Amino acid sequence: MMETKDLIIRESVFADIEYFYPWEQKPEVTEFFSIRDGQTKEEVIRKYIKDDDDPAARQFTIVLKGSSPLGGGAQGEDRPIGRIVLADIEEGWKAELWRIYIADTSLRGHGLGKQALLAMMDYCFKELALERLYLDHYTGNPAGFLYQSVGFRYEGVLRKNCRKNGVLYDVHLMSMLREEYEAKTC
Numbered sequence: 001m002m003e004t005k006d007l008i009i010r011e012s013v014f015a016d017i018e019y020f021y022p023w024e025q026k027p028e029v030t031e032f033f034s035i036r037d038g039q040t041k042e043e044v045i046r047k048y049i050k051d052d053d054d055p056a057a058r059q060f061t062i063v064l065k066g067s068s069p070l071g072g073g074a075q076g077e078d079r080p081i082g083r084i085v086l087a088d089i090e091e092g093w094k095a096e097l098w099r100i101y102i103a104d105t106s107l108r109g110h111g112l113g114k115q116a117l118l119a120m121m122d123y124c125f126k127e128l129a130l131e132r133l134y135l136d137h138y139t140g141n142p143a144g145f146l147y148q149s150v151g152f153r154y155e156g157v158l159r160k161n162c163r164k165n166g167v168l169y170d171v172h173l174m175s176m177l178r179e180e181y182e183a184k185t186c
Helices: 014-023 041-053 112-127 143-149 178-185
Strands: 007-011 058-064 079-090 094-102 132-138 153-164 167-177
Touching (some): 014 041, 014 079, 041 058, 112 132, 112 178, 132 143, 132 153, 143 167
Antiparallel strands (some): 007 058, 058 079, 079 094, 132 167, 153 167
16 A cells, blocks of 8 residues: 555555446546447456456555545545556566546646656555556647656657557657656655
């Protein structure tokens, strides 16, 4: 489990599908991901189970603390607000930040995504002892600025590398190396 000023980031559990499924039906969540429109709950469950069984993947749920000034759930309870998925994990070497989002659009722009991203970077470089953390994002994804602001560097464009609803999209590849992470955190 990871903790920031406003967030708890914990390993996802099967019951979290009750959050993931409705979140991943929202265009404002899926716009910049290869999540196909109209996916069924069964498809979400299958993907969750597949990732849960994959030793090279880890799933996390972003939880807003009830004590946060941004407000938790009813009566100050903590409440899930987003998701992170790591893929292609090879401890001691590399991993892909495959998915990260804050589902509630009213909570975007308050630094929660940045808190979650920084906590995940700490986890990857300290706990998993990575040498390289990478991600990609669709052209036009405003999160590209966030990634760059915390130290990710552009490596290039993977042309027509992602498919969503039958359309191929270019994605921008970014990475951070251990030495870059350490230089930013010292």
